[in-house]
Structures are given as structure tokens and as C-alpha cells.
Amino acid sequence: MNRDNVIQSDRLTRYFGKRVVVQDLNFSVPRGSIVGLLGLNGAGKSTAIRMMMGFLTPTRGRCEILGRNSQDLRPEDRVRIGYAVEGHFLYPWMKVQDCEAFGRDTFPRWSREQFYATIDRFGIAPSQKVNWLSRGQRAGVSLASTISSDPELLVLDDPALGLDPVSRRALNETLLDFNDSGARTVLISSHMLDDIERICDRIAIMVAGRILVDCKLDDFRSRIAAWSIESSSDPGTYGRIPGLIHSHRRSHSWVVTVANPNDATLSALEQLGAVSCEPVDITFEEAVIAYLARSRRSDTFLSGARAAS
């Protein structure tokens, strides 16, 4: 195991019945980074995270987290990991300040200042009843409770789901502050691509149980290129374009998205014999969606057919 990685999985695989949900995952999270795990619902992100956290047994393969096998984490290892799941469970009868007291009694290295600084970002008062908080505020209390235990690694499964803009900003600020220029590590799964673009060093894209992209965010951007091709039929269906991720129709032309374009790509594009073929700039979001949109189709066709058989 590379000591610079806080999470490292080796061919991590999980079946539910006959259906493979996570397949041969070789994934690592470097210490001090903020890594965004992206993918459609059902791509296997949560299942992968639950295996990494040791809450679910892999069908095969293994994973190490903070240098230990996920399957035999001791309480003293767990205390070094902050884990928050979507939904943000809190005891409804508590006030926010009771959550703080609860955390203080539970965790050995609890920081009261951290807790109050975090809820303040989310605009929450200590005397508020948990039951009456908005979804965004509940996320704030949940996050405050998680990071005030002073973990080295924060694992957040879709924390931004359904958050208002103020809470999203507070979440981003809190994560950047926690990471503090690379002192501590964050793994976050999310659908909020503009937040991911802001705060992450690295991204991983999961499609139908596999990791298709795992690199620095800037490298991802510079390795994906797109062309606008004027053609009567989909240029993705005929000819072979090396590195093709996705092609989709935009008004009267096709936008073809390609990974790691090279001379072979260019000559393949030329050989399409299209009316015109112009390079176009794309956004981070468009590049990610190219991967996800492709998977949606193979998802419904492949897994659907497999499940039916």
C-alpha cells in the first residue's frame, strides 16, 4: 500500500444476487486531497463507499483505509474517520447545543469551537430544536458533529443533496477549511458539478459499477476535447473515432466528445467526410455529462437485459 494514500482499493467487487454493483474497483485517495466521486444514481458510489468504510463485505477484492483493511477496523481507527451519509440523521428531540454536548461526551478529541464555527456558517443558533431545522441546517449540524470529532479523513456520501444555495456555500467553505491546504483528506460523492469544480483536486467518475476516470480535475479538463460536426447522421455510429466518449445532437450538428485526442482522432474525424468539423470548447460539466449520458444508455440496455435474463 502506498503510504500517501488514505484509501486504496484493489479489485473491489460487490454482487447483490447475480447483479454486479461494483466491479474491480482500483481506486485511491491521496492524503491531503479533496476527491469528488461522481456518477449517476445506481452507478455504485454508495456501495463502494460502504465497502471502503467496512460496513459492507466485498464479494471479492479488498480495500485499505488509513492503512488498515476496511474489514477489520477497530474503534480507534473509526475515530480517525468522519463519515456522514445522505439524509443527516439527528435525534429530533435535541437542541443543536445538545448535539454538541453529545459529541463532546462521545469523542476523545472533540472541538467545541469547530462545532460552533461550523453551525454559524450554516446560520444555525445553538438553541434551535433539531426537529425544526431546514434540510440545509440539518446537514450543517450533521457536518459540524462529524468534523468536530477531529478526523483525519472525511467521507461524505452526497451531502449536498437538496441543499439551498446558502448551505451549499457553507458546505464548500467548511470542507475547504477542513482540508486547510492539504492537511486533511476529503472524499465526497455529489451531483453538484459546479461545487465539485470549485473545491476538488481530483475526480473519479463511476459508470455502471466501474471507475472510468480517476485523475486530477485539471488533467481531466485538458484531456477531454470536443468537435462540432455538421453531418446528417450521428458521426458516432459510423467510422471509429478513437477515444470517443459520447456524441449528441445540438441543433443541426453533432457534438462529439473525445478523451485523449491524438493524430488518430483527427484523421478519423477527417475521414468522416462531414460538411464541417470544428473544435469547440466545453465546460467541466459538459465533459462529465458526456460520460454519464453515455452510461445512461448502456445502463438501461445492458443491466436491464442482464437482470431480465
Place this chain on the structure above:
Amino acid sequence: MLTKSDLTTKSKHCTMHRSTVTFGSIMQILITTQSTTPIFRQIVDQLRRQIASGQLAVGDALPSVRQLAKDLVINPNTVAKAYAELQRDGLIESRQGRGVFVAKRRVIFTKTERTRRLDDAIERFAAEALSLDFSNDEILERISSKLEQLTHEPG
């Protein structure tokens, strides 16, 4: 890294997420996510422009990497990457223990490199200007008055 596959069409609309930060009264940076320009490039471009126009003068202090990242709510490595490029190009300098400052202008590129960069800039400018349906003379007139203004009345 990826496999070939069949295709489908999907489009998605999202709200833009912008943030602007002003430092003192001089430096102002606007970050737009969901832009075709990466965030580090947006910072480089804006600082380059502000230094070129004299809005930021030689010796002006810039916020630290951590401070700017905090204010813009972005990853500090993104700011570090932008500063590294500006430093490599000789536009800013970091002074040990004192912070980052706008550097004295000095020639660090070869003539060929400077010409290449100038041509790049002209290319982009000319395409945009012509698409607005102005005549060559109108464009030239406006560009020379702009140059006049930038070189004679800094700040």
C-alpha cells in the same frame, strides 16, 4: 481509460454559480463555474489584465494563496497554479515571508515567444471585432485610442 460505446443524447441546464471578490479597492476577481475556461485560467486572465491596465501597479500586494482561495471558495491548489503561472511569466513575485507582489516589468520571453503571444491575442481580438460588423478603420481607430489610454494614464 474508456471503452467505445453506443450513444445517446442528453442535455442539462444548470444555474451559473458566480462569485466576485474585491481586495482593498484595487483587485477584483470574478469566478464563474460552468465556464469553458478553467477556474485557474480565469484568475490568470483577470490578474494579467489588471496588471496590464495599471489597475494593479508594481509593488501592489496580492492576497496569499490561502486567503484568495478562502475568499473565492475554491481549492487552494487552483490559486497556487494560477500564481505559479503568473510568477513564471514574471508578472508577480513572492518575497520570502512577506507575501506576493506585482513584479517590476521585465522581459523574460524571447522575441519569438512574445510575437507568438501577441499574434494569439490579436487572433482572438480580431475575430471578435470583425464579427461585430465594424470596418477595419473603425477597429484600428478604437484600438489605437485604447492603447493611448492604457499607456498614458495608468491607474
